[in-house]
Amino acid sequence: MLFMIETTSSLPLVARFALAGIALSSSGISTALVAWCGKPYVSTLRWLPSDPLTIQDGTKGPEIVEMTTLTLGLKERVTRVYDTAFLVPTNRPFAKWELAEAFTLSPAEVQVEKTERVLPREETVAETTDHNGNVVGRWVVHWDENGTGTCREHGQIVRYFNVHEELLPRPIQ
Incomplete structure (x- = not known):
C-alpha cells in the first residue's frame, strides 16, 4: 500500500x-x-477409556486417542481415533502419523467376523470435531468380505499428526 x-x-x-x-x-x-x-501439530494428546458398549466377552475394547490440533484461525480441532492400528507412519513432511488409507485384518479376525456375519460392513475409525463439539469430518473404513478395508474421508477430517513420541507416557500401538 x-x-x-x-x-x-x-x-x-x-x-x-x-x-x-x-x-x-x-x-x-x-x-x-x-x-x-503447522496444521498437523498436536498440542494435546489424551488417552480415553474404551466405550463400555464395545466391551464383549469380558475383553477390553480398544483405547481411544484424542488429539487436539489448531486451524489457521487458532480454533481447536479435536480428532478421536477409535482404533490406533489405523495410525501409521507418514512420508508427509512435518507430520509423524497419518490415518491409514487401507488396512487388512488377520486371517483369524476375518474368520471370526465371517462367523458373526459382520462382513462386509462400514465403520468410523476416527472423527474430527470443531471448537463447539460439532463433527466436521469422519474417516470411514469399508470392509469387504475378505477383510480388506478401504478408507475414505467424509467431511473435513484431520488426517496427519505431528506428535513428539518421546513425550508420550507409552507407545501408541
Whole structure:
C-alpha cells in the first residue's frame, strides 16, 4: 500500500502496482506455508477409556486417542481415533502419523467376523470435531468380505499428526 500511496516516487504507476502485488503474494504464500506446516501439530494428546458398549466377552475394547490440533484461525480441532492400528507412519513432511488409507485384518479376525456375519460392513475409525463439539469430518473404513478395508474421508477430517513420541507416557500401538 505504501507503493500505491507514495506520490513523490519516481516509479511509474505500473511498477508500483507490480511491487504491491509481489508484496501481497509473498505474504499470502508464506502464510499458506506456515498453515500447511503447522496444521498437523498436536498440542494435546489424551488417552480415553474404551466405550463400555464395545466391551464383549469380558475383553477390553480398544483405547481411544484424542488429539487436539489448531486451524489457521487458532480454533481447536479435536480428532478421536477409535482404533490406533489405523495410525501409521507418514512420508508427509512435518507430520509423524497419518490415518491409514487401507488396512487388512488377520486371517483369524476375518474368520471370526465371517462367523458373526459382520462382513462386509462400514465403520468410523476416527472423527474430527470443531471448537463447539460439532463433527466436521469422519474417516470411514469399508470392509469387504475378505477383510480388506478401504478408507475414505467424509467431511473435513484431520488426517496427519505431528506428535513428539518421546513425550508420550507409552507407545501408541
